[in-house]
Structure formats: structure tokens, C-alpha cells
Amino acid sequence: MGDVLFFILLAVVALLAVVAAVLMVRLLKVYYRARRLEIMRSYETMLYAALYKIGPERTLETLFPNPNRKALEEVLLHMGDEGAEGWKENVVTLYELCGFSDKRLRQLRSPLKSRRSDAARRLGRICDPKAVPQLKELLWDSKKEAKEAALYALGRIGTRESLEAMLEALERGDRWTQEKVSEAVEEAGDESRQLLLELLKDENPKRRTFAAEVIGRVGGAEEVIYLEMAMADEEVDVRARAADSLGKLRQHSSRPALLGALDDPAWEVRSQAAKALGSIGEAQDTLRLREALRDREWWVRNNAAAALREMGEAGEGPLVDALWDEDRFARETAAQALEESSMVERIIKEIREGRGVEEDERILHRLAEIGCVGTISQVLSDLPEDEVKAGLIAIFADIQEPALREIIAGAAGKEKTTGRREDEE
Amino acid sequence: MTAYHILAYLAIAFYVILYFGHIFYLLLGYKAALRWKKLGYLEEAHRLSRSDMVPPLSIIADLGLIGGDAVQWVDHVLTQRFPELEVIIMFEAEAEGKAKNLIETFFLRRVDRVYKRVLDSPQPREAYQSDDHRLILIRTQGTERGASLNLALNLARYPLIAVAGRDVSMEDDALICMVRPFMEGETRTPGVMGVELPSQMEKENLLPPRRITRFALMESLRVQLGYLAGAPYMEGPVIAYGSLLLYRKKDLLSVGGFQPDLPVMGAEMDMTLRLHKLMLEAKERYHYVFLPQLVARRPFSQSWAEHFRQSRKQQRGISSAFWAERDMLFRVRYGRLGMFQLPFFWLFINLAPVIGFSAYFIVILFFALGKIGWPVLAAFLLSTIILPAMVGVGAVTAARRELGILRGQGILLYGYAFVTQIWFRQLTTLATIFDPGRWRGRGR
Numbered sequence: 001m002g003d004v005l006f007f008i009l010l011a012v013v014a015l016l017a018v019v020a021a022v023l024m025v026r027l028l029k030v031y032y033r034a035r036r037l038e039i040m041r042s043y044e045t046m047l048y049a050a051l052y053k054i055g056p057e058r059t060l061e062t063l064f065p066n067p068n069r070k071a072l073e074e075v076l077l078h079m080g081d082e083g084a085e086g087w088k089e090n091v092v093t094l095y096e097l098c099g100f101s102d103k104r105l106r107q108l109r110s111p112l113k114s115r116r117s118d119a120a121r122r123l124g125r126i127c128d129p130k131a132v133p134q135l136k137e138l139l140w141d142s143k144k145e146a147k148e149a150a151l152y153a154l155g156r157i158g159t160r161e162s163l164e165a166m167l168e169a170l171e172r173g174d175r176w177t178q179e180k181v182s183e184a185v186e187e188a189g190d191e192s193r194q195l196l197l198e199l200l201k202d203e204n205p206k207r208r209t210f211a212a213e214v215i216g217r218v219g220g221a222e223e224v225i226y227l228e229m230a231m232a233d234e235e236v237d238v239r240a241r242a243a244d245s246l247g248k249l250r251q252h253s254s255r256p257a258l259l260g261a262l263d264d265p266a267w268e269v270r271s272q273a274a275k276a277l278g279s280i281g282e283a284q285d286t287l288r289l290r291e292a293l294r295d296r297e298w299w300v301r302n303n304a305a306a307a308l309r310e311m312g313e314a315g316e317g318p319l320v321d322a323l324w325d326e327d328r329f330a331r332e333t334a335a336q337a338l339e340e341s342s343m344v345e346r347i348i349k350e351i352r353e354g355r356g357v358e359e360d361e362r363i364l365h366r367l368a369e370i371g372c373v374g375t376i377s378q379v380l381s382d383l384p385e386d387e388v389k390a391g392l393i394a395i396f397a398d399i400q401e402p403a404l405r406e407i408i409a410g411a412a413g414k415e416k417t418t419g420r421r422e423d424e425e
Numbered sequence: 426m427t428a429y430h431i432l433a434y435l436a437i438a439f440y441v442i443l444y445f446g447h448i449f450y451l452l453l454g455y456k457a458a459l460r461w462k463k464l465g466y467l468e469e470a471h472r473l474s475r476s477d478m479v480p481p482l483s484i485i486a487d488l489g490l491i492g493g494d495a496v497q498w499v500d501h502v503l504t505q506r507f508p509e510l511e512v513i514i515m516f517e518a519e520a521e522g523k524a525k526n527l528i529e530t531f532f533l534r535r536v537d538r539v540y541k542r543v544l545d546s547p548q549p550r551e552a553y554q555s556d557d558h559r560l561i562l563i564r565t566q567g568t569e570r571g572a573s574l575n576l577a578l579n580l581a582r583y584p585l586i587a588v589a590g591r592d593v594s595m596e597d598d599a600l601i602c603m604v605r606p607f608m609e610g611e612t613r614t615p616g617v618m619g620v621e622l623p624s625q626m627e628k629e630n631l632l633p634p635r636r637i638t639r640f641a642l643m644e645s646l647r648v649q650l651g652y653l654a655g656a657p658y659m660e661g662p663v664i665a666y667g668s669l670l671l672y673r674k675k676d677l678l679s680v681g682g683f684q685p686d687l688p689v690m691g692a693e694m695d696m697t698l699r700l701h702k703l704m705l706e707a708k709e710r711y712h713y714v715f716l717p718q719l720v721a722r723r724p725f726s727q728s729w730a731e732h733f734r735q736s737r738k739q740q741r742g743i744s745s746a747f748w749a750e751r752d753m754l755f756r757v758r759y760g761r762l763g764m765f766q767l768p769f770f771w772l773f774i775n776l777a778p779v780i781g782f783s784a785y786f787i788v789i790l791f792f793a794l795g796k797i798g799w800p801v802l803a804a805f806l807l808s809t810i811i812l813p814a815m816v817g818v819g820a821v822t823a824a825r826r827e828l829g830i831l832r833g834q835g836i837l838l839y840g841y842a843f844v845t846q847i848w849f850r851q852l853t854t855l856a857t858i859f860d861p862g863r864w865r866g867r868g869r
Contacts, residue, residue: 144611177610336538339537340554371537374536
């Protein structure tokens with residue numbers, strides 16, 4: 001019994017010792033963190049006051065003869081993050097003078113991936129252009145974290161050299177790298193536009209594809225001609241992205257190239273061209289888009305219908321016309337676009353206001369005839385019992401679509417009931 | 426050494442192997458969490474939400490499974506920071522009222538939706554759509570959940586698919602964080618999941634008020650941070666399910682869509698294995714991704730009956746998925762998954778509770794009969810109490826460090842973590858073994 005009690009007590013003492021040790025460590029951590037923050041604050045005040053006035057060399061000599069290196073580096077990195085004009089160069093110089101740059105550049109070759117990525121991120125935060133060649137090598141590191149850090153750092157540095165280095169990473173072909181490169185390109189402003197145009201002529205199709213896509217985001221009217229040339233590229237992706245970008249830039253001059261692309265052998269290009277023509281919204285293009293409703297690929301038909309719908313009144317005629325097309329897919333796609341553009345509701349409103357014409361009834365009849373009764377059913381069931389509804393039911397009398405018959409039967413039933421009640425009253 | 430000793434040592438070995446396995450996965454999960462932190466997922470979210478390069482996403486949900494106010498739910502999803510998304514909601518007659526509410530609130534209009542019918546699926550009975558095309562409501566009739574998912578897949582316009590589970594509520598920026606692994610191209614990502622927590626947690630993410638929910642939370646933390654987060658390092662997870670899962674539409678179509686006759690959970694579990702199969706057969710480098718980051722909340726069990734019901738449902742899903750893909754067992758072409766992980770799972774899912782309870786029974790019996798001494802009994806108790814407690818405490822520590830939740834409830838928290846691993850999981854698993862409907866899915 002005594003032994004057991006002894007072991008229990010020993011276990012309790014051991015547990016208490018562990019708890020005490022944990023608490024002590026936490027306490028020390030908090031203390032050191034607070035102290036470091038205080039030091040950093042004082043460094044920051046000194047640097048902001050001195051760096052601009054007396055320059056980095058003298059600041060280091062006079063104010064920081066024996067600094068807390070960790071705290072000083074943190075403060076400099078923080079200043080690098082802010083990246084204010086006029087300060088940037090001074091901060092980079094001071095970072096170099098303190099020997100941080102050399103240390104981090106050496107660490108880029110460390111066998112530890114965490115050290116490599118940390119060093120790259122620090123060099124990126126400080127925006128040191130001298131680090132570009134080494135960071136460029138790190139883009140092909142075997143570890144994802146290191147590659148990611150290199151990409152981040154090069155993007156932050158943002159010089160032409162670093163942008164060119166980043167473009168090499170496009171070779172990987174993944175969307176994430178493209179995203180990071182495009183961010184850097186966008187931030188670089190006008191300089192990057194020239195770079196993108198050069199890239200559009202690159203031998204590498206991945207780079208051409210990237211350029212064709214990003215020009216749509218950062219380009220203007222001047223770039224349209226280059227995108228039109230890219231529409232003749234041998235790569236499907238380049239042509240498709242160029243068509244998409246032309247749609248984003250919305251220049252009327254690019255219509256001929258886009259109309260030509262509606263005959264492209266690749267459906268990806270045809271569908272993007274249809275979408276782009278919709279964005280430009282030129283009424284003359286409706287006929288070609290109407291033809292695209294008969295395309296063998298669903299996406300092309302879908303985008304052509306969406307484009308015609310976006311064109312408003314100009315696109316409505318060809319869509320109505322397509323309801324009588326011999327191609328079932330063209331008919332149904334056009335019907336969906338017309339339903340989405342609230343055409344059924346508009347026609348019924350006009351009929352209710354006494355402005356309905358024979359053509360309107362013909363369209364409603366045709367929609368029901370080809371089985372597109374979704375909106376019609378909805379509208380019929382929402383209509384009050386009156387002559388208009390009775391008239392509409394009469395229009396659909398010869399149509400055997402079950403869903404519609406169900407609605408009509410329901411409406412007729414209601415009518416009968418209402419009639420009987422009226423009689424009773 | 427007698428036969429009694431050998432049996433007792435085997436019992437100890439069983440528990441040591443089992444819990445060292447758990448600890449190993451917990452460490453892998455911790456490694457994964459560190460990695461995600463370094464890659465800065467949260468920091469990138471804001472920037473990504475404005476990018477044109479983020480692949481657009483279709484979210485599929487079943488109106489019958491959306492708990493609470495469906496209008497609020499849809500509104501919350503539509504206001505997620507994401508460049509381009511659409512929400513496809515399926516409903517049947519029983520959710521008529523909720524559907525009507527959605528139609529009225531979002532001014533949905535009935536249309537005849539033309540879609541590309543890639544998968545075999547039932548026809549939609551009715552389709553409603555918002556003017557901006559971001560919300561689509563589809564009425565089906567007498568359709569199994571799996572088949573309904575396939576219909577939604579046919580209707581989805583975008584290359585990424587998110588499947589929302591029962592009563593899920595998404596965290597802000599969940600989708601934008603979950604989309605990133607699909608953009609990274611080093612290895613293919615068949616699916617992305619994230620951490621889910623109970624919606625009943627007290628303010629500042631403290632323990633939920635009910636005891637059963639607390640136990641369920643502890644076990645869920647172990648599974649999520651201790652297994653799902655670490656499993657991708659070991660070519661896993663064998664089975665993945667969650668309130669919010671993201672897939673690539675192309676992959677889902679390549680495997681022929683979801684099993685039409687399964688419920689959503691079963692269909693998701695089965696999909697994990699089929700996607701593994703697809704990737705391994707194509708000799709692709711791939712890994713599932715589990716983000717050690719809070720992406721969703723859902724109500725956890727509030728009573729024992731509910732808890733057992735849910736666990737049974739889960740077990741049935743696992744069993745159906747395993748049975749459906751049993752041809753992967755012991756096949757070299759399916760690598761570590763087919764040769765080790767699947768057989769191990771079969772064994773542990775089906776036999777672990779029985780072996781575990783038998784081990785307890787025989788060791789205590791042998792000690793009572795004087796066949797083994799107290800050092801063996803002490804070693805057994807250590808392996809069945811200390812090791813599981815380490816697993817539980819490890820999961821809670823990971824949750825506190827990685828998710829920043831459950832802070833400030835020290836002893837109570839670790840007490841639950843400790844106790845849960847000793848009996849809660851075992852009892853839950855044992856209860857599911859006696860479920861008569863367990864093997865129902867096998868006849869498929």
C-alpha cells in the first residue's frame with residue numbers, strides 16, 4: 001500500500017513539475033517578446049528620424065554601433081513592407097550594410113527548405129534587386145514552399161529583371177504561378193504592357209497563352225491589333241484567350257477577327273469568340289451569332305445565345321427566328337435565352353394591355369410547341385382568371401405537352417369552380 | 426511464458442499499434458498545418474477574391490438538407506468573396522415551402538434550362554433561375570440523393586464543384602481558401618476539404634453546452650486534425666466526407682459521377698475511393714487536400730440517440746463505399762492504398778471494437794484468475810489509457826494552436842480530450858456494429 005501511495009505521490013509531483021515548467025516557459029516567452037517589441041519600437045523611431053537625414057552609413061555608425069540584430073532586421077523588414085518612395089533605397093542599403101542581405105543570400109542555398117523559403121521571403125520584403133539571380137534559381141527548387149517564396153519575392157521586387165525571371169516560371173503551367181505572375185505584371189503598370197506584347201511573340205505557347213490572357217486585363221485599344229494577330233496562332237489556347245481578351249477590351253475594330261474565329265476548327269475558340277461578340281454588342285453581328293446557335297458544340301451554342309440575349313432588342317429577332325430552326329439544339333437554346341430575357345412575361349403584359357399582336361401569340365405558341373413551357377406554365381398559373389388567360393389557354397389548345405396540359409387543366413378546373421360559386425351567389 | 430501471457434501481450438500490442446498509428450497521423454497533421462500556414466492561405470484570400478484567374482465554381486446543395494432559414498443560407502453563400510460562382514439547389518416535394526420562399530425572395534423565374542447531359546441522370550421537373558444566373562433551383566421527383574447530385578453536375582456550368590452537406594454553414598472566405606489547391610499544379614488535386622466545427626459552440630469558440638456535443642467535438646478534432654490532415658502524406662485519406670467538399674468537375678465526370686442510389690454522405694465516401702482509383706490507374710501524381718483551417722460549421726449531435734443514428738449512417742456509408750470498391754483490395758496497381766491502407770481500414774472499421782473489448786475482457790479476466798501479474802495489467806492499462814489520452818490531448822492542442830479555438834478552458838477541455846479517447850469512440854463504434862442496416866448497401 002505504501003509503495004502504491006509513494007508512486008501516486010511521485011506521479012503527482014512529476015505532473016506538477018511539468019505544469020510549473022510549462023508556465024515558466026510561457027512566462028519567459030511573454031517577457032522576451034515584450035522586451036523585443038520595446039527595442040523594435042525605439043529602433044523604428046530612430047530609423048525614421050535618422051535614415052532620411054543622415055543616410056544609411058552614418059545611421060549605422062552613429063546610432064547602431066552594437067544593435068540587437070534580430071530586432072533591427074525586423075524593423076527594416078517592416079519598413080520594406082511599407083515600401084514608401086524615397087525610403088526604399090535607404091532601407092535596402094542599410095539592410096546590406098548590416099550584413100543581412102549577404103546572410104539571407106547565403107541561406108538561399110541552405111539544405112533546409114524552411115530556411116531557404118524564409119530567406120527568400122525576407123529578401124522579397126526588403127525588395128533587394130540584387131537578389132533576383134538567386135531567387136530565379138530558387139524558382140526551380142524541389143520544394144513547393146521555397147518555390148512559392150521565390151515567386152512572392154520576385155513579385156515584390158517588381159523590376160523588369162524580376163518580371164522576366166517570373167515569366168520563366170510560367171513553364172510550370174499551373175494556374176497559381178500564372179496568378180502570381182499576372183499580379184506582378186499588373187502592379188508593374190505600363191512597363192509590363194510592352195513585356196506582354198513581346199511575350200505574345202514568344203516561342204513558348206504557354207507564355208503566349210499567358211500574355212493573351214493578361215493583356216485583356218491590363219491592355220487597351222493599342223493592344224487590340226496584337227491580339228487580333230494572336231487569333232491566327234497555331235495554339236488553340238492562345239487563340240481562345242485572345243478572343244476572350246478582345247471581348248474584355250470591347251473594341252469594335254476587332255469584330256472581323258472575332259467573326260472569323262466563329263469558323264475556327266476548335267470549339268474553345270468559337271465559344272470565346274461568340275462571347276466576345278456579345279460583349280462588343282454590334283447589331284450587325286447577330287446573323288453570324290444566329291448561325292452559331294447551330295454549332296455542334298454545346299458551349300458555342302450557349303455562348304452565342306447568351307451573346308444575342310445581351311444585345312437586347314437587336315438580338316431578340318434572331319433568337320425568335322431560331323425558334324423555327326430545323327436544328328432542335330438551336331431551337332431549345334434560343335428558347336432558353338428568350339425565357340431568360342423575360343420575353344414571355346413582356347408578351348403577356350402587352351396582351352393584357354391590349355397591345356398584343358399576332359406575332360406575339362405565334363411566338364408563345366411556338367415556345368409551347370417545342371416543349372419550352374417552363375415560363376409559360378409559371379405565367380399561366382400566376383395570371384388571374386380573366387379573358388386574357390382564357391385567350392392564352394385557347395392559343396395552346398392544340399399542344400399536347402403534359403406539363404402545359406396539367407396547368408391548363410388546373411386553370412380550367414379553377415375556372416369551373418369559380419363559375420359555380422358565382423352561380424351560387 | 427504461458428499462453429495467458431502471450432494473449433495479454435497481444436492485447437497490449439494491439440493497443441500500442443493502434444494508438445501509435447493515431448499519434449503518427451497527428452504528427453503528420455501538425456506538419457501539414459505548419460506547411461499551410463507558411464504558404465499563407467488566409468493572407469492570399471483577399472487578393473484571390475478579385476482575381477480573374479480563379480476557376481469559377483458551382484455549389485450544389487439539397488434544399489431538404491439545409492437547416493434553418495434557407496433564404497439566409499443562400500444569401501450567405503452568394504455573398505462569399507469569390508470571383509465567379511453559381512449555386513444549384515435541388516429540391517423535392519417535401520421542401521416545397523422553402524423553395525417557394527427562395528423563389529419569392531430571389532425573384533427566381535421558371536425557365537427551360539438547356540444543359541449538356543454528360544452523365545446519366547433524371548430530368549429536372551422544373552428549373553428556376555435568378556436574373557443574374559447565380560442561383561438555380563431545380564425540382565426533382567423521387568430521385569435518390571446520388572442521382573440528384575449527378576443531375577446537378579450536368580447542370581453545373583463551372584469547372585469546380587462544391588458539394589454542401591447537411592445543415593452546413595460556410596465560414597467567410599472558405600471557398601476562396603479551398604480553391605487554391607486546384608490552382609497549384611505540381612500534383613493533381615482530386616478533392617479539397619477543411620475543418621468543420623459544431624455550430625453549437627459558445628461565443629469565442631468555446632466548448633458547446635451539451636456533454637454529448639463536447640465528446641463528439643473531441644472525437645471529430647482527432648479525426649480531422651489527426652487523420653484527415655495528415656493522411657494525404659500517406660496517399661490517403663481512404664475515405665473522405667465532410668460538410669463542404671470541392672472537386673474538379675472533369676474528374677467527377679471521368680469516374681461516371683456519383684453513385685446514384687446512395688445518400689450524399691455515402692456518395693461522397695464512394696467518390697473518394699473512385700477518384701483514388703482514377704488517379705492511380707492513370708499513374709497521376711495526386712493528393713487530396715485537407716486544409717487545417719475552419720471552413721464550415723454544422724450542428725453536432727445533441728443527444729445519444731442522434732449521435733448513434735449519425736454514426737450508423739456514417740458506418741453504412743463507409744461499408745457501402747468499401748464494398749463497392751472491394752476490387753481495389755490487395756491490388757499492387759493501387760499501391761499503398763490497395764495493399765495496406767484499405768485492408769487496414771477494413772480490419773479496423775469492422776473488427777477494432779470487437780478486438781478492443783475482447784482484449785479488455787481477457788486481460789482483466791486473466792488478472793482476476795491470477796494467470797497474469799500486476800505488471801502486465803499495469804502495462805495494459807497504461808497502453809489503453811495513457812496512449813489514447815495522449816492522442817486526445819494532442820488533437821486539442823493542435824486545435825488550439827492551428828485553429829485558435831477552445832482557448833481558456835484548460836482543465837475541463839483536456840479532461841474531455843482525455844476521457845473521449847478512452848471510451849467514447851469505442852462505444853460509438855460498438856453501437857454501429859449492432860446496426861441491422863449496416864450492410865444494406867452491399868447488394869448494389
